[in-house]
Amino acid sequence: GAVVSQHPSWVICKSGTSVKIECRSLDFQATTMFWYRQFPKQSLMLMATSNEGSKATYEQGVEKDKFLINHASLTLSTLTVTSAHPEDSSFYICSAREPRETDTQYFGPGTRLTVL
């Protein structure tokens, strides 16, 4: 299967700072990537769909000014959590759609964010 990397794996930051998370498709080009958030013992929650070269599409209730998404190339999407607060602490997971494999989404390993 296709490989998606995510960096960093975990990050601890102070309240009020911004954190950038990178998602890369390593062996395929992904015109579409997705950003999810998952709280402990809860299901995946789609935050936004990231399309290369255009603005991201955010799900209802997700603040686009707080969670900035940039999909600058066919292999890289970034999520920036701006002015992070403790309630933003969560497991953030990206996925990339592999168009050659019936649009299967392959997931990155996730980033665990802790805001103090």
Add this chain to the structure above:
Amino acid sequence: GQNIDQPTEMTATEGAIVQINCTYQTSGFNGLFWYQQHAGEAPTFLSYNVLDGLEEKGRFSSFLSRSKGYSYLLLKELQMKDSASYLCAALDSNYQLIWGAGTKLIIKP
């Protein structure tokens, strides 16, 4: 509305067989995915079905009935490492994945 239903939790014994069911209602349908997610980790792809029938892949098999809006994941010869959540997701007419809440599978010795 769009909806995916799967059991919240199941328990099975090591070496046995377990079937995890999933029913879906979506606006259009372009296939059904099963993912495995171990605690604290991201989901990993298991299977994709778009045609009716059974797809076998080692110890894991996935079945789809489009007319019934129904799928199941069958796990044979269960091992302790199979303890995980299993996520069912349907691809709708806009190629958006609609996710189920996941089934937590507990394997007992």
